[in-house]
Amino acid sequence: MSEQLPRWLYLRQGVAVDEAAVPTIASEEFAAHVVAMRGRGGRISSLFARRLATDALRVYCLLAFDADSTLAICATDLAGANPSYPSITAHWPAAQAFERAIAESYGVTPLHHPWLKPLRYVATDNGTPAPWGKFDPAKTIPGDYPFYRVEGEEVHEVAVGPIHAGVIEPGHFRFQCHGEDVLHLEIVLGYQHRGAQALLLHPNATRSALVAETIAGDATIGHAMAYCVALEGLGGVSVGMRASAIRAIALELERLANHVGDLGALGLDIGFLPTSAYLGRLRGDFLNLTAEICGSRFGRNLLRPGGVKFDIDTALAEKIRTKLEGLQKETLEVLDLMFSTPSVLARFEGTGALTRETAEEIGLVGPAGRACGCPRDARSNHPHGIYQFNQLPLATETTGDVSARAVVRWLEVQRSLEFLLDILTRLPEGKTFAPLTALKSNALAIGLTETWRGEATYVAFSDAAGKVSFVQPKDPSMHNWYGLALALRNVAISDFPICNKSFSLSYCGHDL
Amino acid sequence: MLKILQTRLHQGHRTTKFPLEIPALPERFRGRPTIDQAKCSPQCQQCVDACPTSALSIVPVENGATKRELRLDLGKCVFCTECVDICPTGAIAYTKDHRLATSTREDLILSGDQLKLAEGLGQQITSRLGRALRLREVAAGSCNACDLDTNVLNTVGWDLSRFGIAFVASPRHADGLLVTGAISENMRYAVRDAYDAVPAPKIVIALGACAISGGPYAGSPATHNGLGDGSILPVDLFIPGCPPHPLTILDGLLRLIHRIPKG
Numbered sequence: 001m002s003e004q005l006p007r008w009l010y011l012r013q014g015v016a017v018d019e020a021a022v023p024t025i026a027s028e029e030f031a032a033h034v035v036a037m038r039g040r041g042g043r044i045s046s047l048f049a050r051r052l053a054t055d056a057l058r059v060y061c062l063l064a065f066d067a068d069s070t071l072a073i074c075a076t077d078l079a080g081a082n083p084s085y086p087s088i089t090a091h092w093p094a095a096q097a098f099e100r101a102i103a104e105s106y107g108v109t110p111l112h113h114p115w116l117k118p119l120r121y122v123a124t125d126n127g128t129p130a131p132w133g134k135f136d137p138a139k140t141i142p143g144d145y146p147f148y149r150v151e152g153e154e155v156h157e158v159a160v161g162p163i164h165a166g167v168i169e170p171g172h173f174r175f176q177c178h179g180e181d182v183l184h185l186e187i188v189l190g191y192q193h194r195g196a197q198a199l200l201l202h203p204n205a206t207r208s209a210l211v212a213e214t215i216a217g218d219a220t221i222g223h224a225m226a227y228c229v230a231l232e233g234l235g236g237v238s239v240g241m242r243a244s245a246i247r248a249i250a251l252e253l254e255r256l257a258n259h260v261g262d263l264g265a266l267g268l269d270i271g272f273l274p275t276s277a278y279l280g281r282l283r284g285d286f287l288n289l290t291a292e293i294c295g296s297r298f299g300r301n302l303l304r305p306g307g308v309k310f311d312i313d314t315a316l317a318e319k320i321r322t323k324l325e326g327l328q329k330e331t332l333e334v335l336d337l338m339f340s341t342p343s344v345l346a347r348f349e350g351t352g353a354l355t356r357e358t359a360e361e362i363g364l365v366g367p368a369g370r371a372c373g374c375p376r377d378a379r380s381n382h383p384h385g386i387y388q389f390n391q392l393p394l395a396t397e398t399t400g401d402v403s404a405r406a407v408v409r410w411l412e413v414q415r416s417l418e419f420l421l422d423i424l425t426r427l428p429e430g431k432t433f434a435p436l437t438a439l440k441s442n443a444l445a446i447g448l449t450e451t452w453r454g455e456a457t458y459v460a461f462s463d464a465a466g467k468v469s470f471v472q473p474k475d476p477s478m479h480n481w482y483g484l485a486l487a488l489r490n491v492a493i494s495d496f497p498i499c500n501k502s503f504s505l506s507y508c509g510h511d512l
Numbered sequence: 513m514l515k516i517l518q519t520r521l522h523q524g525h526r527t528t529k530f531p532l533e534i535p536a537l538p539e540r541f542r543g544r545p546t547i548d549q550a551k552c553s554p555q556c557q558q559c560v561d562a563c564p565t566s567a568l569s570i571v572p573v574e575n576g577a578t579k580r581e582l583r584l585d586l587g588k589c590v591f592c593t594e595c596v597d598i599c600p601t602g603a604i605a606y607t608k609d610h611r612l613a614t615s616t617r618e619d620l621i622l623s624g625d626q627l628k629l630a631e632g633l634g635q636q637i638t639s640r641l642g643r644a645l646r647l648r649e650v651a652a653g654s655c656n657a658c659d660l661d662t663n664v665l666n667t668v669g670w671d672l673s674r675f676g677i678a679f680v681a682s683p684r685h686a687d688g689l690l691v692t693g694a695i696s697e698n699m700r701y702a703v704r705d706a707y708d709a710v711p712a713p714k715i716v717i718a719l720g721a722c723a724i725s726g727g728p729y730a731g732s733p734a735t736h737n738g739l740g741d742g743s744i745l746p747v748d749l750f751i752p753g754c755p756p757h758p759l760t761i762l763d764g765l766l767r768l769i770h771r772i773p774k775g
Contacts, residue, residue: 162702165681167649167663191698194653195734207564210728217655280667295540298657301592337519
């Protein structure tokens with residue numbers, strides 16, 4: 001088999017490769033070629049299509065080999081109107097959402113895809129019909145869809161959304177229940193679709209960066225970092241260690257704010273109010289530290305291709321470090337209270353469990369994947385910049401339930417705090433910003449960041465003139481929404497809130 | 513139980529004294545911008561070209577010696593630093609003033625250092641609502657940042673309920689909608705349905721650059737450029753920012769229900 005397999009281009013993030021060097025595989029062999037790499041430790045990091053100048057369609061598969069710290073890419077060309085190819089999903093469910101997106105946006109049929117249906121409710125790029133029919137703008141809204149139904153005596157259906165009870169993003173959840181037990185949950189998204197991918201090519205470079213920052217606004221730094229690394233790769237530069245350290249500080253502050261907020265929200269959903277009250281406030285304190293760096297609680301305008309727009313001088317580093325020391329004590333005390341309260345553990349343990357096997361099958365990433373025992377964290381598996389020198393230990397659990405997803409966050413909170421307290425005492429010297437000048441022509445480059453939610457992947461292409469011609473963003477939620485649906489099987493519907501919160505996924509990051 | 517009490521003791525009292533005292537804002541916080549027309553040099557339009565969301569414009573005016581005026585549309589502004597960085601004469605600057613909410617779309621156009629802040633609701637609707645305000649939040653093509661910094665108002669730090677304001681689950685229990693996002697095409701029906709379900713008289717709050725003008729998503733065929741043009745829903749309060757600081761949001765809500773001194 002190995003004599004056939006070198007038809008992959010191996011690469012790492014932040015380094016451009018010649019676009020023509022990406023091997024193309026015959027479309028009939030593409031799925032088998034991709035699936036064969038699964039046994040060698042590969043996992044799908046991104047899978048997308050791109051319309052070529054010739055009007056043909058090229059489908060790219062980017063695999064990550066976490067244990068080997070490498071990435072590999074290959075492609076297949078599809079020609080003609082409404083082309084088809086044997087689907088990857090038929091053998092490897094991790095591709096399911098990606099292949100639905102390709103089918104929806106380009107009218108491609110991934111043959112034998114077990115459940116081909118719309119993903120974001122958008123028209124194809126050239127007006128050709130999707131495999132399930134032509135897009136009707138008057139009718140095609142998310143939710144206008146024949147949901148999978150379980151029928152029988154005492155079986156009932158619960159529909160929730162798109163507008164939910166809380167202050168949260170829109171999505172539709174359809175539960176098939178028998179009494180309290182959920183037999184099946186189907187999730188329909190697309191409500192937040194804003195056309196973000198096209199705007200990543202806006203002629204105003206700041207505008208494109210703003211769009212990257214707001215693909216999932218609660219992971220501004222994570223997305224901006226992956227976007228910047230991809231563009232810097234095309235530019236043939238890598239930012240200095242000082243800029244990289246400031247990016248990492250912002251990324252870990254973002255992780256702290258969100259993990260602390262999610263743990264607090266888990267407390268709220270089980271009615272354990274002390275932690276939800278304290279952690280809700282502490283989340284804000286971490287966001288305020290990001291605002292000390294760049295004026296924005298979400299880290300807007302901090303990262304730009306070429307570096308960071310705000311420096312952290314010695315006085316500010318000391319100010320942040322001192323505040324963090326106080327926050328460390330307060331946060332860990334509250335988390336210790338939460339994880340030593342039997343009534344909390346009783347609600348978390350065994351709820352919404354996924355096995356490691358399932359996690360690998362569907363390609364879970366981030367804390368949800370690590371909770372199932374998948375040793376997968378871009379900061380340690382695919383380190384870039386300062387993470388090559390200041391390493392964070394990988395936090396994993398084994399039980400794959402709400403408890404494991406909470407404990408992974410608890411561990412990561414502790415480790416991010418230690419990372420920050422250390423790096424703030426010895427920020428590397430150097431420049432913080434140097435604008436990108438010329439980009440390499442006809443190249444592609446990858447950016448991969450472990451956001452607090454999991455891996456964000458950006459694949460950027462440049463054209464013959466050295467302009468950015470195509471960017472494919474991916475939020476970790478593309479992998480993980482399906483995990484939430486599976487976690488609900490045979491779980492009481494009343495446990496949906498804590499299951500949902502323990503995954504804490506992005507609607508807009510998924511919908512783009 | 514003892515541990516809960518001990519933690520409670522350590523955590524202490526954390527609610528801000530706002531509006532009696534303004535909480536400290538970070539040094540680099542970007543609040544209301546100011547434009548010094550006297551410093552703005554004729555023929556220069558570097559800021560207009562640099563602005564990522566076309567929030568800046570130069571319009572001809574007859575005002576004594578000057579023939580032109582630089583205007584900043586806060587409804588489009590994402591509070592980045594492009595204009596400030598590029599201006600050769602320092603004509604644009606940020607202040608730390610968090611107060612940004614206005615009653616009309618036009619009031620968001622800034623040409624100096626003053627903004628006509630929001631008026632409270634009229635007497636008729638105020639007499640119906642009393643001292644309380646119940647809102648249904650609708651995210652429609654948002655990035656979740658506006659939503660999160662609205663939710664923050666429910667934490668102990670801000671304790672929104674002490675002002676009689678609360679977010680409710682059903683639009684039928686609400687006095688109005690608080691809308692975030694550029695109004696994605698895929699949420700247009702739901703936004704309209706939610707609005708129709710609110711009993712009259714009802715109010716609408718457009719929160720953030722997206723909900724006012726589309727923000728970074730203006731011009732996308734998948735969105736409707738927010739609510740600012742009034743074609744989807746009428747708007748009673750505009751709160752600009754990307755996202756607005758919780759203090760800015762709270763200030764706007766309190767102005768609406770006459771719970772903050774004018775000015």
